[in-house]
Amino acid sequence: MDLNPLLVESEAKILFVIADGLGGIDSGGRGTELEAARTPNLDQLARQGVTGLAYPVAPGITPGSGPGHLALFGYDPVEHNIGRGVLTALGIDVDLEPGDVAARGNFCTLDSHGQVVDRRAGRIDTGECTRLVEMLREIRLDDVEVYLEPVREHRFLLVLRSKKEALGAQLDNTDPQRTGAPPREPHARDESSQATASMVSEFLAQAREILAGEDPANMVLLRGFGQLPRLASLQESYGLSGCALAGYPMYRGISRLLGMKVMDCGPDLDSEIEALQAAWSHHDFLFLHFKDTDSRGEDGDFEGKVAAIEELDHAIPRMIELQPDVIVVTGDHSTPSAMASHSWHPVPVLISANTCRADGVEVFGETACAGGGLGHLPAKHLMTLALAHAGRLRKFGA
Amino acid sequence: MDLNPLLVESEAKILFVIADGLGGIDSGGRGTELEAARTPNLDQLARQGVTGLAYPVAPGITPGSGPGHLALFGYDPVEHNIGRGVLTALGIDVDLEPGDVAARGNFCTLDSHGQVVDRRAGRIDTGECTRLVEMLREIRLDDVEVYLEPVREHRFLLVLRSKKEALGAQLDNTDPQRTGAPPREPHARDESSQATASMVSEFLAQAREILAGEDPANMVLLRGFGQLPRLASLQESYGLSGCALAGYPMYRGISRLLGMKVMDCGPDLDSEIEALQAAWSHHDFLFLHFKDTDSRGEDGDFEGKVAAIEELDHAIPRMIELQPDVIVVTGDHSTPSAMASHSWHPVPVLISANTCRADGVEVFGETACAGGGLGHLPAKHLMTLALAHAGRLRKFGA
Numbered sequence: 001m002d003l004n005p006l007l008v009e010s011e012a013k014i015l016f017v018i019a020d021g022l023g024g025i026d027s028g029g030r031g032t033e034l035e036a037a038r039t040p041n042l043d044q045l046a047r048q049g050v051t052g053l054a055y056p057v058a059p060g061i062t063p064g065s066g067p068g069h070l071a072l073f074g075y076d077p078v079e080h081n082i083g084r085g086v087l088t089a090l091g092i093d094v095d096l097e098p099g100d101v102a103a104r105g106n107f108c109t110l111d112s113h114g115q116v117v118d119r120r121a122g123r124i125d126t127g128e129c130t131r132l133v134e135m136l137r138e139i140r141l142d143d144v145e146v147y148l149e150p151v152r153e154h155r156f157l158l159v160l161r162s163k164k165e166a167l168g169a170q171l172d173n174t175d176p177q178r179t180g181a182p183p184r185e186p187h188a189r190d191e192s193s194q195a196t197a198s199m200v201s202e203f204l205a206q207a208r209e210i211l212a213g214e215d216p217a218n219m220v221l222l223r224g225f226g227q228l229p230r231l232a233s234l235q236e237s238y239g240l241s242g243c244a245l246a247g248y249p250m251y252r253g254i255s256r257l258l259g260m261k262v263m264d265c266g267p268d269l270d271s272e273i274e275a276l277q278a279a280w281s282h283h284d285f286l287f288l289h290f291k292d293t294d295s296r297g298e299d300g301d302f303e304g305k306v307a308a309i310e311e312l313d314h315a316i317p318r319m320i321e322l323q324p325d326v327i328v329v330t331g332d333h334s335t336p337s338a339m340a341s342h343s344w345h346p347v348p349v350l351i352s353a354n355t356c357r358a359d360g361v362e363v364f365g366e367t368a369c370a371g372g373g374l375g376h377l378p379a380k381h382l383m384t385l386a387l388a389h390a391g392r393l394r395k396f397g398a
Numbered sequence: 399m400d401l402n403p404l405l406v407e408s409e410a411k412i413l414f415v416i417a418d419g420l421g422g423i424d425s426g427g428r429g430t431e432l433e434a435a436r437t438p439n440l441d442q443l444a445r446q447g448v449t450g451l452a453y454p455v456a457p458g459i460t461p462g463s464g465p466g467h468l469a470l471f472g473y474d475p476v477e478h479n480i481g482r483g484v485l486t487a488l489g490i491d492v493d494l495e496p497g498d499v500a501a502r503g504n505f506c507t508l509d510s511h512g513q514v515v516d517r518r519a520g521r522i523d524t525g526e527c528t529r530l531v532e533m534l535r536e537i538r539l540d541d542v543e544v545y546l547e548p549v550r551e552h553r554f555l556l557v558l559r560s561k562k563e564a565l566g567a568q569l570d571n572t573d574p575q576r577t578g579a580p581p582r583e584p585h586a587r588d589e590s591s592q593a594t595a596s597m598v599s600e601f602l603a604q605a606r607e608i609l610a611g612e613d614p615a616n617m618v619l620l621r622g623f624g625q626l627p628r629l630a631s632l633q634e635s636y637g638l639s640g641c642a643l644a645g646y647p648m649y650r651g652i653s654r655l656l657g658m659k660v661m662d663c664g665p666d667l668d669s670e671i672e673a674l675q676a677a678w679s680h681h682d683f684l685f686l687h688f689k690d691t692d693s694r695g696e697d698g699d700f701e702g703k704v705a706a707i708e709e710l711d712h713a714i715p716r717m718i719e720l721q722p723d724v725i726v727v728t729g730d731h732s733t734p735s736a737m738a739s740h741s742w743h744p745v746p747v748l749i750s751a752n753t754c755r756a757d758g759v760e761v762f763g764e765t766a767c768a769g770g771g772l773g774h775l776p777a778k779h780l781m782t783l784a785l786a787h788a789g790r791l792r793k794f795g796a
Binding site: 023024026032053060061063065066067077078081082084177223224336343344345346366367371 | 755793
């Protein structure tokens, strides 16, 4: 629902601590990663606050990071589906123009039969990525300008800007999402994207030729084709001056899209917390993104994810010191290390504020949160709850 | 949401075990029927899997079997409301044509004042039903062909096929749903169903005359007027080759409507399980329907429902032997024997698969499931969850 008519002016500050891929499943009798981790500070927040399980999109749906974060900020992730290409572009300060088609690229490795053997080309380092992107910049296409930017490791950004008619962006991924299959041909899902598909096809043919002699990165995969969407900012939606503490491009991108100030900080927690301290007095809504929980989950590293959670827990007192009126701790989706991928499992969430109704939950973990006072709720409601606990919403109706 | 863009090819098999009317309410301090029953095999599945409570339509809404099953198969039961007449027709292999109006009929008993004293005419046997239907086939109406088919016990099917203009099917039931009241006059809910109401009125007048000398079945009640809806098949919706093991017409009908192969089997569990074994290798999605839990609930027979649940539990190992990748056990609605009718109480559900997050629930029962890891969820999400656990869905968004 539109919260605008309910907004109240307030100085109250809201802190969202988002541990990417936080949720897990149990493995080897130790419970989930969050349950196995020693988390005295998060447990304390859970004890003082109220807990639950949040599903970012819908039960059974595994969210990408884009939909996962949009839901956290209160935007319906099905209604507002943003391509990864657009998010990546925003995250590396590439100025997209309306109508530009952006896609996320991965360098990958093909075998001699043209089958993908590594979708990430051994996660080549950013220097190698930069060198290869420089080579791909030779590519010329009729009727469009081609922009390429290295991102990080094996990832790069492709932007097509038309010199003539408008381009559609309804294209399927060329990434087959598994090894042992060839890259897919670009396929248009609507009439207006047919021309774009032909251009992308030509781009890929030239890229294949240029990279033929390289090892391991001898081809590219493209996904997340899209164009700049129009989204209301946090200021417009909630009257909040938002600020993001996020080291990774993707999350910086989505923050910028929602009109948040994106602080300059590294991807490590210390750097983010220093930036948080610096930004504190200037903003109402502060979003701190912690990536390692997801990365270790994706690696299938149970112990690594436990350690990442413990690192986050250890940093919690430095955040509490800032005296936020409302703290929300949750994730944008689950990434169980037992599955080494994002998953659909609902995400544990805690809200800590003076106005929480205690729910008897003593520890922050999936099993405990399943019986928490927030119940099992769509993640998009968390922002409304945060605003309520911050005293920023008046009653609905008389 | 449309799952089609997320579907992944897979060989994983999903088994839905639907105990009709499974949910109950406690009675005499022994808990619900499910809680009173000895169910070691279901408890074991609950312990290994994840549990919750499902509401088929919405909190407080008592579902008919049609909406209850549509929800289980992932179709919104409010958006897709199918009349019982149509389901019955499908269940006895009557070939409905688009535009036909179908209704479910009951033989009933009226007293000398024309009040219903038994809505089921003492549940006359199928032979008697067949004889009476034969008599009703004398009925002739202007402008429509009248088809009548006996179903089972006191139930029959009425189909009106227009020889001229299209017929509406927005008619209220003539069944007053209680004794001590006369049958209702057919009432059209929209303009285009006025003509149909007149025809039905004439049909009922002739039926009353023909049955006047019969005992106990001296009148008919009609309900569930409807026309063939267009529903996407399980193959179209989820890429699943579905198969139904269901002895009762109603459930065979809805399965056929969703493009499932309906196996030839009796209404008893043994016959269904033999058919399940025979069908196993040919399908991805197998739906086994167990009727006795509902029948005993409708009879108000607590012990009988307990025994039915124990019979189902006893058969579980024969299903597990087939090694489904995902098992879902639930009901299409609750039928508490204390109420002797369908009810709105949410239905216990368990999902067992390798990717379940354990939730600490040790037994399969309503009280335990209320704290389970699935929370309280609309039943229409169960299909999405089953697909997720089967590895048949890729992530949504990037």
